[in-house]
Amino acid sequence: MTEFWIRFARNxxxxxxxxxxxxxxxxxxxxxxxxxxxxxxMAGAPFxxxxxxxxxxxxxxxxxxxxxxxxxxxxxSLMVGAVxxxxxxxxxxxxxxxxxxxxxxxxxxxxxxTEFFQTIPSFILxxxxxxxxxPSITSIVGAIAIVSWPPVARVVRAEFLSLRGREFVxxxxxxxxxxxxxxxxxxxxNALSPIVVLASLMVASAILLESxxxxxxxxxxxxMTWGFLIGSGRxxxxxxxxxxxxxxxxxxxxxLALNLVGEGLSDALNPRLARGRA
Amino acid sequence: xxxxxxxxxxxxxxxxxAIVILAIIVSNFFLIHAAPGDPASVMAGQSxxxxxxxxxxxxxxxxxxxxxxxxxxxxxxxxLALDLGYSHRQQMGVAALIWQRLPPTLLLTGVAFALAISxxxxxxxxxxxxxxxxxxxxxxxxxLTFYATPIFWVGLMLVLLFSVVLGWLPSFGxxxxxxxxxxxxxxxxxxxxxxxxxxxxxxxxxxVYARLTRATMLEVxxxxxxxxxxxxxxxxxxxxxxxxxxNALLPVITLAGIQAGQLIGxxxxxxxxxxxxxxxxxxxxxxxxxxxxxxxxVFFCTSAMVVxxxxxxxxxxxxxxxxxxxxx
Numbered sequence: 174m175t176e177f178w179i180r181f182a183r184n185x186x187x188x189x190x191x192x193x194x195x196x197x198x199x200x201x202x203x204x205x206x207x208x209x210x211x212x213x214x215m216a217g218a219p220f221x222x223x224x225x226x227x228x229x230x231x232x233x234x235x236x237x238x239x240x241x242x243x244x245x246x247x248x249x250s251l252m253v254g255a256v257x258x259x260x261x262x263x264x265x266x267x268x269x270x271x272x273x274x275x276x277x278x279x280x281x282x283x284x285x286x287t288e289f290f291q292t293i294p295s296f297i298l299x300x301x302x303x304x305x306x307x308p309s310i311t312s313i314v315g316a317i318a319i320v321s322w323p324p325v326a327r328v329v330r331a332e333f334l335s336l337r338g339r340e341f342v343x344x345x346x347x348x349x350x351x352x353x354x355x356x357x358x359x360x361x362x363n364a365l366s367p368i369v370v371l372a373s374l375m376v377a378s379a380i381l382l383e384s385x386x387x388x389x390x391x392x393x394x395x396x397m398t399w400g401f402l403i404g405s406g407r408x409x410x411x412x413x414x415x416x417x418x419x420x421x422x423x424x425x426x427x428x429l430a431l432n433l434v435g436e437g438l439s440d441a442l443n444p445r446l447a448r449g450r451a
Numbered sequence: 452x453x454x455x456x457x458x459x460x461x462x463x464x465x466x467x468x469a470i471v472i473l474a475i476i477v478s479n480f481f482l483i484h485a486a487p488g489d490p491a492s493v494m495a496g497q498s499x500x501x502x503x504x505x506x507x508x509x510x511x512x513x514x515x516x517x518x519x520x521x522x523x524x525x526x527x528x529x530x531l532a533l534d535l536g537y538s539h540r541q542q543m544g545v546a547a548l549i550w551q552r553l554p555p556t557l558l559l560t561g562v563a564f565a566l567a568i569s570x571x572x573x574x575x576x577x578x579x580x581x582x583x584x585x586x587x588x589x590x591x592x593x594x595l596t597f598y599a600t601p602i603f604w605v606g607l608m609l610v611l612l613f614s615v616v617l618g619w620l621p622s623f624g625x626x627x628x629x630x631x632x633x634x635x636x637x638x639x640x641x642x643x644x645x646x647x648x649x650x651x652x653x654x655x656x657x658x659v660y661a662r663l664t665r666a667t668m669l670e671v672x673x674x675x676x677x678x679x680x681x682x683x684x685x686x687x688x689x690x691x692x693x694x695x696x697x698n699a700l701l702p703v704i705t706l707a708g709i710q711a712g713q714l715i716g717x718x719x720x721x722x723x724x725x726x727x728x729x730x731x732x733x734x735x736x737x738x739x740x741x742x743x744x745x746x747x748x749v750f751f752c753t754s755a756m757v758v759x760x761x762x763x764x765x766x767x768x769x770x771x772x773x774x775x776x777x778x779x
Binding site: 294295300384390391403410414418 | 475482485493596598599600602603604610611709712716723724734738739749750754
């Protein structure tokens, strides 16, 4: 474990990313303490520039505090990113594991299915899904999961294909273990590192996707999100630049941090690859 | 590739494309039925849903009282005849609506795509050539930055800088309102309106292609035929251009084909930000009005466009690279 951290820390960008990520998470956790009032409540006069009336990042067209919106939005962004990633890992790992372990026509059929999902414009499908099932946190998480599992399935399948012929799998088969036990207990643990790296990148793209949906007005109407803040600032950008600038910075920093951490994880989990790259 | 095998190759790819398009139609059908509420009200859209006579007409037209399989057959038959439904709100057929909005989207995505490929390959090649130097780091940082920025926010920031602060470029629409321009002046006017949206849509993919070009060039540079060329005394610049870059371009073409769909998806956001009158803007308007037939039609048309585009890249690939085995 210490060796893992040493290798992770060797990538300076990854350490910076981890620090940013911890700060964003802290902001999300502390939001109710830092900004006890609902982010939907009026906190001052509308269109106040940053720093006026005790509002660090200014106020919006209804006098709501932009900083409060960003802090509360962090909770939603991180939550949506994490939950939808877990859900799409669930789909991708199961399909990839079955395809890679079974091989033959099952593999063929599942890969055609995966290709289909990679061909169609995923963002438009996500928009369609959320619109048809009406915007709510569940439909958003579901839509993101449905459009983001194909890369997982491909990676997991490739890992399973290369692992399933190894001696330890054959040994487990000889011992009479069930297929499910072999898939979960023997092969999956050995395929974890690429999945972990992919997962960190998926959280990043899920956050981007959620912000894009909210920007289009497909966010959960009861939740304050970064994308919603930018969307509401769009039409008044000539009047109040701070309304759209700061939430965007929040998204940028969070997604950048996750990408950097992903690279660090990849270096730490595949030391051979990292040395080759340096 | 052997030219005599081209027809068989085309046929196989054509069948595959047709299956994908059929699958899209079937998923549209099941989306309509999975939606909460009556399928007829989904097909009517929000504005038509109150009109009981219209709903009854839709029920007979799509045989909604018949068994599910028969309904599916009626739906697929209609879609294959390019009857994409009717927008009650716009009082117009969906196919006609999309057809009318197609040219601006093709212009926008085409220009953005050309920008992304040329910019991305150039930057990636530069980074690979100067690997480990400050130029490489700068290009990597730029790529990481665009990777992490929401595309609609990039658009807004460009508007803020170039329209609001500097006042150089128009921030919305495709033509100047009421200018009534003709000939070359009209083309230049559209061009000025095109700069910001195309830049917004293209910049993200510049980053994607730059990273990919850099990675594959470094990979190819390690291979034996490059060492051979170097041993023969081929000048370094020529090795990079003719031996490394040419081989590194193939994965870039593949990825570009795969990402065509993403590019079109991004154009919804960009067209929304810049009020560009294309399919993306149409989808956004349909979204606000919950005009489901239009949304489903946009999904179908953009998917079909991606499938056709992929067919072209496959063909291009097979013609460019003689090693490509034309199977499957």
